Amino acid sequence: MSRPMVTAITVSYNSAKTIRDTIESVLNQTYDKMEYIIVDGLSKDDTVKIAEEYKEKFAAKGYLYKIISEKDNGIYDAMNKGIKNATGDLIGIINSDDWYEKEAAETAAAEYEKKPYVMFYADINIVRADGSVIVKHSKNMKGLQTSLHWNHPTTFIPKKVYDKVGLYACDNINDDWDMYLRIKKTGKRFVVVNKVLANFRFGGVSNDHGFKKWKQRIDNCYVCYRKNGYSRLYWFIVAAKETAKILV
Template sequence: MGLKFSVVTVVYNAEAAISKTMESVLAQTYKPYEYIIIDGKSTDNSLQIISQFKSKFEEKGIELKIISEKDTGIYNAMNKGIKYAAGDFISFLNAGDWYEKDALQNINALYQKESFDLTYGGLHYINPNGTITNKMSKDDSKGIVTSRHWNHPSMFLKTELYKKYGFNEKFRAYADFDLYLKMRKKGVKICVSDNIITNFVADGVSTNTNMKKVLGRAKEKYRAYRGNGYSALYWFESYGWEVFKAIYFSIRS
């Protein structure tokens, strides 16, 4: 029995990018059960563009749910997506990002070989200057747990777990990593995919190189570690990685 995937895209004023994201969902070799758009009351043409896709999703037999209302931030919008999801697994695909054509097929095939509660795969990381870096996922079950080996844009988590725990909206940049750490501590079964799943465009909060923002993200990441029972030594991973990213994006911009 194949998996039912709920794919969720959070949108706010993404008229230049949303079509590519939606086309990649339509192009999947293994179609999702449903596609959920959470729009934060966009003031551009995002909603009009999204609405033009309704017939295409109907033809493919994919339920398209469109919710447009104000939110208090990206994780608030993501939690709304979780609320509306009815599939077996949820994946978040940001507006502007896109799936590889066989993304869902590969995740389903992996599950048929070895069932899991959570999985994540590799990314094509689209740098600000347009170059592409492959960011492959790794199994952190032995050794240091780090966001360097994990990719939220390619993560699939059981819907029942997303609904039970959701995202902590007190975080601005690392609620997704906080949830991942929580799942590890809960002992859910994790299986890592060797495939490239998502094409991720590096922009937004996580790539801001302003030092105040960099240190704020590092502090938040460290809070996620400590809140989930990890050692104070993870201070070095938290701050070191954020500073490294800031240097990296300064070079790649």
């Protein structure tokens, strides 16, 4: 039986300082059936030039490699472009300032081969600017749903699940959490592995936690809960989570 193809997608814009780490983490995967798609939003720096330097290396390893560089309507619109272009059975999204551990794709594929799932995710290293590292553990949440126990950079979702639930809504910065909740509503199998499979560089778009953003982030996340049928009580859970972030 043929093993599943794994597609990794990276969305980038002016990411020349960090994208090498991301690209090389995909290139160095232990899994042998990989596709890598970089969706760039017309970067003004050397992001695309750096990406093009790796074409021969990906070809030599037998990995499919595609670079799309065109105007987009934000990060989730770019993710949707990547998903539409993906030919893999499983899709992971790793941002241009984050990077995979070398066995990320192998672990996700092996779990899918045991029994198909609608979502896979794992533990992650949060790397601070001073180089210190905190491990954020994952958990398969049965009752209370909170992103405190979910790590998007480690997530792999079957292409056919996107075909069923749709693409990212492109409504706000919490659209990744909206996708989680939409897939959770299917009631199908989630798989969580307590092993670090990716590294998250603290300080990107999704971790701007100043006081000015506090109310906006609460409102955006709360909307995701309400549109997916969750209780109004989740406002207090979101507020507590966002308050904790700005106090760290």
